[in-house]
Amino acid sequence: MTSTVITSLETIIVDLPTIRPHKLAMHTMQNQTLVVIRVRCSDGVEGIGESTTIGGLSYGNESPESIKTNIDTHLAPLLVGQDAGNINAAMLRLDRAAKGNTFAKSGIESALLDAQGKRLGLPVSELLGGRVRDALQVAWTLASGDTARDIAEAEKMLDIRRHRIFKLKIGAGEVHKDLAHVIAIKHALGDRASVRVDVNQAWDEAVAIRACQVLADNGIDLIEQPISRNNRAGMARLNARSPAPIMADESIECVEDAFNLAREGAASVFALKIAKNGGPRAVLRTAAIAEAAGIGLYGGTMLEGGIGTLASAHAFLTLAKLTWDTELFGPLLLTEDILTQPLVYRDFQLHVPRTPGLGLSLDEERLAFFRRDKTSTAISLA
Structure with a gap:
């Protein structure tokens, strides 16, 4: 043949x-x-x-x-x-x-x-082992930097049932102002939503030790990559001290990084990104390392459009545990699309088709x- x-x-x-x-x-x-x-x-x-x-x-x-x-x-x-x-x-x-x-x-x-x-x-999820869910809960990033505007945006997302997990990008400004901004948003939303932060490596270890304590004391659920990806020893020390879980993101540039982070206890949660691992099959190897080490999983994004978002989603559908859900909201940031049909977001979730291939x-x-x-x-x- x-x-x-x-x-x-x-x-x-x-x-x-x-x-x-x-x-x-x-x-x-x-x-x-x-x-x-x-x-x-x-x-x-x-x-x-x-x-x-x-x-x-x-x-x-x-x-x-x-x-x-x-x-x-x-x-x-x-x-x-x-x-x-x-x-x-x-x-x-x-x-x-x-x-x-x-x-x-x-x-x-x-x-x-x-x-x-x-x-x-067959859907791609079936090529990757078989889906165990049809939809994924999706976080939304509040990134305007204005507290009142971010609260209003979060309230709107709750009202239309699109998101109830919110991530805040901090680290570019003064630490005390960033913390006040995050805390005000969490207090406004209360138990109706999960609030998390992504620092994108902006803090040093000394700042992070104090800031992580303040964030945890005020109900922040997850702290993403607070210090440099190169300071794995510092990540391990911070992970041991922080009351809120520390998530590795930039620290994972390949599957081998995931193994070393797990071995060193440098994070309690891994952000899974197909782009940084080399594809949907590769990201599942990182997930297997995390699962073996008892590390929680979060379905990350590089703010892809609909194609990359669905490629990620098909991989994440196959995971037995996705404790920290996903942030596959990239298509929602775009005012224009190149797909014939937009992705379906409703009831706080991205719904993934069962049509052959990626379904687009x-x-x-x-x-x-x-x-x-x-x-x-x-x-x-x-």
Whole structure:
């Protein structure tokens, strides 16, 4: 029997506007840029993937431009002509030839899974072991920096039953002002919502020791990456002292990082991100390490659009325990979409379809309108 092979791989940079600026400790996003990946196969099946970063190079080692260049120049030529149905072999081939580049690899793996799901008539979640839920509770980030505005936004989300978990991005301002801002919001929402903070590595250990105590005393449920990812010993000391759980995010740049963090007791919760691990299959290896070590799981995001969000969701649906839920709200930040049907958020959850593949289709006209470069750069069989 002749196997189905990958015939072409195309990367498309898409710039989409957001509903508001999104403030992080290291950057303020004014829009979101996606790298859409289209894998076409000899049986006529096409798989769609997405690679998305936050803030260009201010967050990590890859940018939309570097992702596109590295896929077009180095990764795509390794895949064209390869067996489209053997995703494991395809990704191992990339790993042997290219170090890192986890964002680029994640988009490629997502596209290969989407194609294989369509080929077999199965949702991606079933290719990843089988879903144990159909929907995921989703957190919302309050990132305006204005206390009254953030409280009003949270109240609206509760009223329309879209979110009851709220994360606050802090660390860019003075510590006492950040703490007062968070505490005021928690007091306003009370027990109706979970309030968490993400510091994006902005504090040093001495500041974090005191701040984590204050936050815990005022009902904050979770503290994400308060100090530098490079200070794992400090993370372990802080995790042992903080009354509120400490979550590792930037500390996990690959599956091996997850093993070392677990071994050293540097966090009580892991943020799972397919982009930082190299794809949906790879992120489940990090989840397995956490589960073996008794570490809680949280479904993280790189603020992907609908494609990357569904790729993450299909992986998270398979986890036995997702104690800290998810933050797959990226599509809700966008004022425009490139999918024919938007993702479904209702009753505080993202509902994931059981249709083959990722369960989406591209709106070709909108994709053409929002793509940065109007010319095709598909890498294909000669």
